[in-house]
Amino acid sequence: MLVLSRKKGETIVIQDQIELTILSVDGDTVKVGISAPKHVDIFRKEVYLSIQEANRESAAPQQSDLNALIDRLRGPDN
Template identity: 55%
Template sequence: MLVLTRKIDEAIQIGDEIEIKILSLQGDQIKIGINAPKHVEIHRKEIYLSIQESNNEAATVSPSILDQMKSQDFNLK
């Protein structure tokens, strides 16, 4: 992990397209701004993990569901 120290209004550049800027400090919270292209998804870590978990659950198909689909007749007339 790279650890950097920044002050308010200072930034970190990631590649050519992503900039992270320190906007303010209030107590134990830091407000940051992120400039990135629209195709780059940006989420809080807890939201990202929730999305990953949901995607993994959706990708897991129960064997009983597969058996039900096999037993049905899908012939269209």
Template identity: 40%
Template sequence: MLVLSRRVGERLMIGDDVVVTVLEVRSDGVRLGIDAPRTVAVNRAEVIEAVTESNVQAATADEGAVDALRRLMPPKPPA
């Protein structure tokens, strides 16, 4: 991990087309401005983690949910 010290108004470059600017420093955090092309996804890590966890929970079906889905299916006609 690269650790840098920056002051308000100072920037850092990531590659050739992503610029991160320190906008404000507060006692409880730092405000950053990120200028990146639309093709570059910029997301907060905690949001990605929450979405991933939610997707895992949604994909895990308990027996009660499986039984409820089976009751929604019409009965198979006798052969």
């Protein structure tokens, strides 16, 4: 991990496209402004992890759904 020190109003540039600017520092809270292209998704880590978990749950086949599909494929005669 790269660790950089910045003061209020100072900026960090990532790959010519993303700028992080320190907007304010108040005790333990730092406000960061982010300028990035619209195609770059930006999330707080706890939101990102929640999205990943929801995606994993959605992608996991449900056994009851799988059994229902198998029954449909077999047709009414079986």
